[in-house]
Amino acid sequence: MKLSRRTFFKLGGAAGAMTIAAAPRAVGASPTAIPGAGMKAVLVDTTKCAGCRACEAACAEANRLAEPAMAGDERVFTTRRVTDQRTFTVVNRFERGGADTRFVKRQCMHCVEPACASACLARALDKTPSGPVVYHPERCLGCRYCMVACPFDVPKYEYESASPFVRKCTFCAERQVKGLEPACTSACPTGALTFGTRAALLDEAKRRIYDRDSKYVPHIYGEEEAGGTSWMYISDRPLDELGFKGGVPTVAYSSLAQPALAAVPFIITLWPPLLMGLYSFSQRRAQAEAEADAHEEVPHA
Amino acid sequence: MRSSAQTMTPQASWFSEKILMGLTPRAYVRSLFTPFDLIAGLILAVGIPVIIYRFAFGLGAATNLTQETPWGIWIGFDMLCGVALAAGGFSIASTVYIFGLKDFHPIVRPAVLTAFLGYLFAVLGLMCDLGRPWNLPIPMIYSFGTTSVMFEVGWCVMLYTTVLALEFSPALFEWLGIGEGIRRLIVKATIGLTVAAVLLSTLHQSSLGALFLMAPTKIHPLWYSPFIPAYFFISAIGAGLSMVIVESSLSHRAFQGRADHEVNLDRVAIGLARAAAVVLFAYFFLKLQGVADGGHWALLATPMGYWFLFEVLGFVLVPSLLFAHGARTRNTRLIKWTAAWTVLGAVVNRLNVSVIAFNWNIEHHYVPSWMEVVTTLTLVTTGVLCFRWTVNRMPILRELPQYRDEH
Amino acid sequence: MIPHDILTLYDAKAFEYVIALLFLALFIPFWQYLSGEARPALQPAVQAARRKPARPLTELVEWFRMAPDAFYHPGHAWARAATDGRVALGVDDFAQKLVGRLKAVELPAVGTRLSLGEPAWRLRVDGKAVEMLSPVDGVVTDVNPMVVASPALANADPYGEGWLVKVDAPRFPAHRRTLLSGRLARSWIEDATNALRLRMSPEVGLALQDGGMPVDGIAHALDPDRWDVIASEFLLTQGNETPATGERR
Numbered sequence: 001m002k003l004s005r006r007t008f009f010k011l012g013g014a015a016g017a018m019t020i021a022a023a024p025r026a027v028g029a030s031p032t033a034i035p036g037a038g039m040k041a042v043l044v045d046t047t048k049c050a051g052c053r054a055c056e057a058a059c060a061e062a063n064r065l066a067e068p069a070m071a072g073d074e075r076v077f078t079t080r081r082v083t084d085q086r087t088f089t090v091v092n093r094f095e096r097g098g099a100d101t102r103f104v105k106r107q108c109m110h111c112v113e114p115a116c117a118s119a120c121l122a123r124a125l126d127k128t129p130s131g132p133v134v135y136h137p138e139r140c141l142g143c144r145y146c147m148v149a150c151p152f153d154v155p156k157y158e159y160e161s162a163s164p165f166v167r168k169c170t171f172c173a174e175r176q177v178k179g180l181e182p183a184c185t186s187a188c189p190t191g192a193l194t195f196g197t198r199a200a201l202l203d204e205a206k207r208r209i210y211d212r213d214s215k216y217v218p219h220i221y222g223e224e225e226a227g228g229t230s231w232m233y234i235s236d237r238p239l240d241e242l243g244f245k246g247g248v249p250t251v252a253y254s255s256l257a258q259p260a261l262a263a264v265p266f267i268i269t270l271w272p273p274l275l276m277g278l279y280s281f282s283q284r285r286a287q288a289e290a291e292a293d294a295h296e297e298v299p300h301a
Numbered sequence: 302m303r304s305s306a307q308t309m310t311p312q313a314s315w316f317s318e319k320i321l322m323g324l325t326p327r328a329y330v331r332s333l334f335t336p337f338d339l340i341a342g343l344i345l346a347v348g349i350p351v352i353i354y355r356f357a358f359g360l361g362a363a364t365n366l367t368q369e370t371p372w373g374i375w376i377g378f379d380m381l382c383g384v385a386l387a388a389g390g391f392s393i394a395s396t397v398y399i400f401g402l403k404d405f406h407p408i409v410r411p412a413v414l415t416a417f418l419g420y421l422f423a424v425l426g427l428m429c430d431l432g433r434p435w436n437l438p439i440p441m442i443y444s445f446g447t448t449s450v451m452f453e454v455g456w457c458v459m460l461y462t463t464v465l466a467l468e469f470s471p472a473l474f475e476w477l478g479i480g481e482g483i484r485r486l487i488v489k490a491t492i493g494l495t496v497a498a499v500l501l502s503t504l505h506q507s508s509l510g511a512l513f514l515m516a517p518t519k520i521h522p523l524w525y526s527p528f529i530p531a532y533f534f535i536s537a538i539g540a541g542l543s544m545v546i547v548e549s550s551l552s553h554r555a556f557q558g559r560a561d562h563e564v565n566l567d568r569v570a571i572g573l574a575r576a577a578a579v580v581l582f583a584y585f586f587l588k589l590q591g592v593a594d595g596g597h598w599a600l601l602a603t604p605m606g607y608w609f610l611f612e613v614l615g616f617v618l619v620p621s622l623l624f625a626h627g628a629r630t631r632n633t634r635l636i637k638w639t640a641a642w643t644v645l646g647a648v649v650n651r652l653n654v655s656v657i658a659f660n661w662n663i664e665h666h667y668v669p670s671w672m673e674v675v676t677t678l679t680l681v682t683t684g685v686l687c688f689r690w691t692v693n694r695m696p697i698l699r700e701l702p703q704y705r706d707e708h
Numbered sequence: 709m710i711p712h713d714i715l716t717l718y719d720a721k722a723f724e725y726v727i728a729l730l731f732l733a734l735f736i737p738f739w740q741y742l743s744g745e746a747r748p749a750l751q752p753a754v755q756a757a758r759r760k761p762a763r764p765l766t767e768l769v770e771w772f773r774m775a776p777d778a779f780y781h782p783g784h785a786w787a788r789a790a791t792d793g794r795v796a797l798g799v800d801d802f803a804q805k806l807v808g809r810l811k812a813v814e815l816p817a818v819g820t821r822l823s824l825g826e827p828a829w830r831l832r833v834d835g836k837a838v839e840m841l842s843p844v845d846g847v848v849t850d851v852n853p854m855v856v857a858s859p860a861l862a863n864a865d866p867y868g869e870g871w872l873v874k875v876d877a878p879r880f881p882a883h884r885r886t887l888l889s890g891r892l893a894r895s896w897i898e899d900a901t902n903a904l905r906l907r908m909s910p911e912v913g914l915a916l917q918d919g920g921m922p923v924d925g926i927a928h929a930l931d932p933d934r935w936d937v938i939a940s941e942f943l944l945t946q947g948n949e950t951p952a953t954g955e956r957r
Contacts, residue, residue: 082368084368115515117448118448118449118515119446119448119449119450119451119515120446120449120451121440121446121449121451121452121454121455122436122439122440122444122445122446122452123444123445123446124444136444138436139436139439139440139444140432140433140436141431141432141433141434141436141437141439141440142431142432142433142434142436143430143431143432143451144371144372144432145449145451145512145515147368147371148371148372148512148513148515148516148519148659149515149516151518153368153369156368157360157366157368157371157432158359158432159359159360159361159364159366160359160361160362161359161361162356162357162358162359163433164359164360164432164433165432165433245518247518248518249517249518253515254448256514256515256517257448257449257450257511257512257514257515258448259527260450260507260508260511260514260530261448261450261453261511263507263530264453264504264508267500267503267504268500268504271496271499271500271503272496272500275395275399275495275496275499275500276492276496278399278400279398279399279401279492279496282399282400282401283401285401286401575742575743578738578742579738579739579742582735582738583731583735586727586728586730586731589727590724590727590728593720593723593724593727594720594724596716596719596720625738625741625742628742629741629742629743629744629745631745702768702770702771
């Protein structure tokens with residue numbers, strides 16, 4: 001392919017100018033917009049949780065799982081439990097010297113910009129516009145990238161099975177579609193779980209925190225963690241004492257890989273002209289050398 | 302393969318010529334009783350049942366993977382190292398066909414074969430690791446997770462393995478003596494295939510690194526950086542060039558009867574060493590930049606920090622200087638040993654990011670199970686056996702007389 | 709991902725620039741070191757030869773390489789004027805492939821007088837030996853020590869490093885016209901190849917077609933027990949008959 005040097009530089013210059021001119025995308029919306037404002041969410045008020053584990057029982061029934069371990073037995077709280085492939089939600093107890101016992105329900109946080117869904121190459125884990133992060137088992141390859149990506153280590157894998165799936169809380173998406181509340185929030189007798197829209201629940205949380213006689217710690221876990229989650233927690237105890245991971249970045253996890261991915265179309269566009277230019281250049285050089293050699297050659301005796 | 306006494310059989314079949322290399326079946330089987338073959342046989346005898354066991358009883362029965370460490374050596378070594386070390390394919394192809402350095406032409410075919418087998422067995426390792434590998438067509442055909450780096454990796458690896466197969470196929474056609482039309486077409490498309498190879502390799506070598514961008518809290522800060530994609534790509538070049546040096550020196554010793562005698566491997570090795578020296582030198586400084594960018598200087602004084610320094614100094618800076626010295630003094634022995642060390646360094650780096658520095662601080666850190674190790678060993682051994690089978694029969698290290706004038 | 713605050717960011721960014729400048733400063737001496745040669749620079753002629761893309765010094769005729777500037781004796785020895793005024797002699801690629809990997813080479817001592825068409829040296833493989841005829845009249849002045857030490861060098865590079873002896877042959881420029889070269893040499897090798905083909909079983913022929921040379925030599929592949937007889941026929945050191953046509957030379 002004959003490509004004059006001038007043409008090559010013209011093309012290269014144009015490509016370069018376009019790259020610079022591309023305005024950086026404004027990250028995030030306007031400062032007053034709340035991520036996932038209209039999405040369904042739950043506010044968990046740990047000061048009201050009595051540790052009755054009715055939510056666990058309701059979840060197991062709604063999802064056709066086995067009965068929660070050691071139902072009705074207080075000794076279940078002696079170990080710190082995490083969700084697993086058969087248990088989508090757990091309640092843990094946190095004591096501080098006898099008094100001041102707090103119970104904390106954990107499950108999938110249903111992030112506004114979920115890491116797992118953005119990591120899933122087959123959209124088996126998928127964010128629905130109404131809020132829940134749902135799972136389509138028929139699409140799953142079992143690569144377990146969602147497990148690597150989730151900052152809260154929520155997705156659990158059925159390692160014991162020869163036909164394994166990812167298992168986690170689905171926010172009772174099928175019930176929500178029918179206009180019902182999730183099983184756990186309907187079962188909660190103390191009002192520790194409040195189901196609503198994210199914006200409204202954030203307002204409610206702030207109201208409780210900034211109330212005049214409030215004992216709440218001024219932090220809503222899930223307001224900004226991982227870019228904002230649908231399940232949000234407030235407490236009168238520092239949240240890292242209640243088993244919550246500190247230091248979760250406040251960026252939306254779905255944006256972490258985007259700069260790298262954005263480079264892909266650029267590379268696809270730039271590499272061929274660049275490489276063909278180098279090819280032409282090296283061809284020209286080899287040609288010039290061959291011509292020079294032809295002039296140099298002295299006939300053999 | 303040794304050609305022992307060739308007894309003349311009355312009918313010479315295609316099978317006995319092409320597959321048994323002109324030996325009688327008995328002579329061929331006898332020629333397989335070398336120490337290497339016996340060890341390989343042992344590994345396969347244990348490994349194949351293990352792989353069957355893994356599929357019959359699931360990942361939990363065969364691996365030490367946990368809910369907190371979902372990725373083990375099948376991803377960390379088989380997939381990541383397999384792909385990184387196969388980077389020699391596009392490096393040499395571009396050196397010869399794009400940059401026009403014809404001196405390296407004799408090592409294009411072995412490098413492409415190494416790359417092709419490397420990717421093939423990386424994908425096989427992935428099949429062992431996936432929980433539902435039969436669903437592989439789904440993100441290829443109808444459910445596209447376009448926000449996922451894994452999606453891009455999957456597509457790129459699939460396309461690139463295809464490109465490698467195409468780049469390898471002329472050797473196959475020359476051996477079989479059929480398909481001359483297709484072969485010619487592919488040879489004509491060499492430049493296009495090489496451009497595609499460089500493009501796809503850039504994309505997925507860096508994307509394999511970009512996968513880990515999603516785990517900022519789980520990877521040790523000294524290894525986590527927004528520059529991981531660039532790190533993976535550049536270190537892949539260094540690793541690929543080193544792997545080509547190692548592979549070509551081992552091949553030419555093991556396959557002497559099958560190789561063209563005129564190839565001056567020493568000159569090739571020195572040229573590769575120069576390139577690797579420069580790449581590793583730049584990569585070292587890029588790693589420093591990463592530490593500066595994250596402001597993690599204080600972490601260098603921790604145990605993981607020492608391990609990081611060992612990786613970056615011992616496996617990057619030192620090889621860079623050794624390659625430079627070896628190239629300058631034409632010390633091919635030093636170059637070959639440095640190349641082997643650099644290959645090890647690439648493996649260490651990939652394992653660090655994916656397995657060692659990943660969740661380095663949890664209570665029960667992941668350690669591979671013996672079955673995972675055996676599976677990996679089996680796949681590597683099978684890859685080497687395939688390499689040997691191919692080189693013994695097809696024009697990889699030598700040129701067939703009738704095609705010599707093409708290059 | 710630890711977010712920087714602007715106060716630490718000043719230092720961090722400054723340090724990055726410092727590292728980059730350090731790299732540039734160190735890269736220049738590094739490149740120079742890398743590109744230098746520890747041994748004295750090669751002579752211009754050799755460097756010019758290296759610059760050229762690999763131009764084959766030999767050309768391929770059928771399965772065998774031939775050096776275009778060599779003169780061949782029908783017994784498959786070659787002669788070529790060397791730079792020091794002497795004539796270098798060696799075995800050609802046909803002979804080397806015919807007998808296979810050499811175990812030893814018995815070369816004439818310095819001072820021996822060689823006669824055109826008379827036995828000059830012996831090639832030893834596997835306990836048996838075959839002789840080859842000298843292509844020139846001359847007195848041996850040099851014996852290649854590298855070939856004596858590792859005879860396989862004559863297999864690996866029969867026209868280059870694998871030369872066998874050098875002779876003083878003052879009438880070589882005149883006599884070489886009686887030797888085969890150029891087009892004649894090529895068709896001679898083609899004939900020899902056909903002669904080989906006629907003797908071959910299908911398997912060996914197919915294997916050679918693939919370019920894979922039997923390590924033990926073509927003669928060995930034709931007849932493992934009488935390979936030396938076959939080889940001597942082609943090298944003209946047995947019975948003085950040319951193999952294919954049976955003509956007397």
